[in-house]
Amino acid sequence: MQPDMVSKVKNHPKYIELLAKRTIFSWILTLIMCSIYYGFILLVAFNKEFLKTPIADGSVITIGIPLGVVVILSAFLLTGIYTWRANGTFDDLTREIKKDVQ
Amino acid sequence: MRNLTLFGILTTLLLSASVVISAGVDLGQVQKQELNTSAIIMFLLFVSGTLGITYWAAQRTKTAKDFYTAGGGITGFQNGLAIAGDYMSAASFLGISGLVYGSGYDGLIFSIGWLVGWPVILFMVAEQLRNLGKYTFADVASYRLGQTPIRSMAACGSLVTVLLYLIAQMVGAGQLIQLLFGLEYWMAVVLVGVLMILYVTFGGMLATTWVQIIKAILLLTGASFMALMVLKEVGFSFETLFTKAIAIHKKHEAIMSPGALITDPLSAISLGLGLMFGTAGLPHILMRFFTVSDAKEARKSVFYATGFIGYFYILTFIIGFGAILLVSTNPAYFDAVKGALKGGGNMPAIHLAHAVGGDIFLGFISAVAFATILAVVSGLTLAGASAVSHDLYANVFRRGRVDEAQEMRVSKMATITLGVLAIILGIQFEKQNVAFMVYLAFTIAASANFPVLLLSIYWSKLTTRGAFIGGFVGLITALGLVIIGPTVWEDTLGFAKGSAPFQYKYPAIFSMAAGFISIWFFSITDSSARAKEDIAGFEAQDIRCQTGIGADGAVDH
Numbered sequence: 251m252q253p254d255m256v257s258k259v260k261n262h263p264k265y266i267e268l269l270a271k272r273t274i275f276s277w278i279l280t281l282i283m284c285s286i287y288y289g290f291i292l293l294v295a296f297n298k299e300f301l302k303t304p305i306a307d308g309s310v311i312t313i314g315i316p317l318g319v320v321v322i323l324s325a326f327l328l329t330g331i332y333t334w335r336a337n338g339t340f341d342d343l344t345r346e347i348k349k350d351v352q
Numbered sequence: 353m354r355n356l357t358l359f360g361i362l363t364t365l366l367l368s369a370s371v372v373i374s375a376g377v378d379l380g381q382v383q384k385q386e387l388n389t390s391a392i393i394m395f396l397l398f399v400s401g402t403l404g405i406t407y408w409a410a411q412r413t414k415t416a417k418d419f420y421t422a423g424g425g426i427t428g429f430q431n432g433l434a435i436a437g438d439y440m441s442a443a444s445f446l447g448i449s450g451l452v453y454g455s456g457y458d459g460l461i462f463s464i465g466w467l468v469g470w471p472v473i474l475f476m477v478a479e480q481l482r483n484l485g486k487y488t489f490a491d492v493a494s495y496r497l498g499q500t501p502i503r504s505m506a507a508c509g510s511l512v513t514v515l516l517y518l519i520a521q522m523v524g525a526g527q528l529i530q531l532l533f534g535l536e537y538w539m540a541v542v543l544v545g546v547l548m549i550l551y552v553t554f555g556g557m558l559a560t561t562w563v564q565i566i567k568a569i570l571l572l573t574g575a576s577f578m579a580l581m582v583l584k585e586v587g588f589s590f591e592t593l594f595t596k597a598i599a600i601h602k603k604h605e606a607i608m609s610p611g612a613l614i615t616d617p618l619s620a621i622s623l624g625l626g627l628m629f630g631t632a633g634l635p636h637i638l639m640r641f642f643t644v645s646d647a648k649e650a651r652k653s654v655f656y657a658t659g660f661i662g663y664f665y666i667l668t669f670i671i672g673f674g675a676i677l678l679v680s681t682n683p684a685y686f687d688a689v690k691g692a693l694k695g696g697g698n699m700p701a702i703h704l705a706h707a708v709g710g711d712i713f714l715g716f717i718s719a720v721a722f723a724t725i726l727a728v729v730s731g732l733t734l735a736g737a738s739a740v741s742h743d744l745y746a747n748v749f750r751r752g753r754v755d756e757a758q759e760m761r762v763s764k765m766a767t768i769t770l771g772v773l774a775i776i777l778g779i780q781f782e783k784q785n786v787a788f789m790v791y792l793a794f795t796i797a798a799s800a801n802f803p804v805l806l807l808s809i810y811w812s813k814l815t816t817r818g819a820f821i822g823g824f825v826g827l828i829t830a831l832g833l834v835i836i837g838p839t840v841w842e843d844t845l846g847f848a849k850g851s852a853p854f855q856y857k858y859p860a861i862f863s864m865a866a867g868f869i870s871i872w873f874f875s876i877t878d879s880s881a882r883a884k885e886d887i888a889g890f891e892a893q894d895i896r897c898q899t900g901i902g903a904d905g906a907v908d909h
Binding site for chain 1: 457460461463464465467468470471472474475476479590591594595598605608609610614616617620621623624628647648651652654655658659662665666891892895898899900901
């Protein structure tokens with residue numbers, strides 16, 4: 251990449267916007283995923299009793315089971331949210347930057 | 353040359369460890385079954401179909417780009433299926449359903465760990481890989497750093513990961529096929545090795561991708577059918593499924609909550625870290641992101657893959673519980689003399705296939721299990737071969753002065769060598785407990801490959817020296833701590849219980865810390881001219897990484 255291209259892109263307001271938005275967004279989603287997963291793991295390590303609680307009186311299904319399924323679904327949901335926003339907003343910004351500098 | 357010596361030392365270390373390991377352990381031999389005709393017919397159909405695809409793919413595999421990345425023309429949806437096919441190994445299908453069958457809830461905890469790495473891959477590295485790399489993740493790691501040291505380091509990390517994973521798959525393949533098809537162990541291993549060499553050498557990434565896609569569809573279909581039949585059996589009521597399972601299982605209520613898998617918080621976190629970030633450092637997985645055309649398709653790949661893999665793990669949970677109901681109550685699936693499940697702890701899903709679908713469906717699932725192994729080993733071999741030909745040969749030995757035809761020739765030679773090596777090691781390790789090797793591969797990927805990749809993308813102050821030393825520190829720490837930990841020291845080498853010098857089963861938290869801290873320390877204390885160049889290169893790299901400007905052209909030359 252030519253040096254003038256670097257400085258053109260670097261100072262482009264849309265590039266600054268893209269960088270800020272995407273960095274924050276991917277960190278937030280990573281943090282959410284890690285808190286869900288490590289939260290779950292810590293429950294397994296520290297509070298097995300809680301995971302043993304039945305979901306309703308008389309049910310044999312423990313809270314642990316729907317909770318585990320929720321962790322799986324949240325992983326899918328979070329990738330969906332990221333893909334949807336990145337393929338929309340972020341790619342639009344990228345296209346505009348490319349159009350301006352090339 | 354120095355790097356090669358290092359690689360030599362590592363391989364010797366690994367091999368001598370394996371010799372020591374082969375000295376003392378007996379996993380319990382698997383019995384050979386009678387010839388299973390319907391399984392063999394379905395398997396032959398799969399093999400002829402995939403060889404047909406390989407022939408078709410060979411016509412379309414002309415350039416290095418075709419060979420390594422299927423020409424970059426795979427769509428996000430196809431790649432998502434292929435990733436799922438690459439990742440859902442026979443170990444996770446049979447192993448996790450077996451774990452659910454044996455201990456219930458613990459199987460769910462394990463499978464969640466195998467899934468949660470995917471969102472992290474998407475948020476942190478997927479599109480970045482697409483924008484910066486060409487064929488291997490070393491392209492990205494060495495983008496602004498010294499080519500020779502970083503590519504050698506990344507190739508070592510890749511090869512060690514690939515070899516460990518490959519041995520585990522080959523041994524699993526031999527035992528499984530012996531059991532399901534009534535073939536001799538060595539014949540099964542040779543068959544897997546030869547087919548994988550054919551797919552990869554002639555059809556490259558295009559054939560590998562389609563083998564993985566077909567396998568993913570077959571596996572998801574078969575597993576869905578099994579789960580559906582189980583649910584039908586209990587009138588589509590989970591309450592009934594669990595109530596019956598609790599009544600039958602010898603652990604009773606304990607199967608509904610966490611058991612012995614996780615004992616202390618540190619191990620729990622460490623196991624989780626290894627699985628989560630190991631996924632993001634597996635070379636055969638990372639390589640799949642170069643097969644799509646742009647960042648958009650790369651993201652879609654992960655989205656679809658996460659969906660398929662998550663769905664699959666929910667199915668294995670139902671299958672495991674279904675096996676408690678339908679397999680554990682049927683004496684036909686047990687050895688009359690020993691009273692143990694025929695074929696061992698990994699077999700519940702296979703017996704369940706027979707219980708819900710008779711001989712024909714058992715044949716189908718057996719053939720799918722075989723296909724699964726083929727798809728996974730092909731992906732692994734391709735990743736290993738490209739580390740040898742693209743990183744070590746073309747960029748380290750020839751300093752990039754090499755034509756495509758030569759590089760392709762080397763990659764095909766490397767494929768054949770890896771295939772033969774996999775066959776030899778597979779036969780060598782027949783009687784060993786290789787289950788730890790998959791976790792070791794994940795730990796190394798999380799402690800060496802992942803830190804170097806992540807910091808090369810995001811940390812402007814990373815230097816060649818930091819990445820080189822830190823990467824090796826992560827690799828050696830992971831390898832060392834597993835060897836002196838209870839899994840290898842006590843269970844595999846046979847030393848007394850409690851005698852392992854390192855008492856944690858899952859060392860990822862320590863080895864990842866060692867990797868990251870060494871990279872940081874040896875980067876910030878680096879004031880060489882190379883370091884200034886490394887840091888100065890970050891700005892241009894970051895712009896390409898964020899926008900993909902320059903990436904479209906780079907794929908072509």
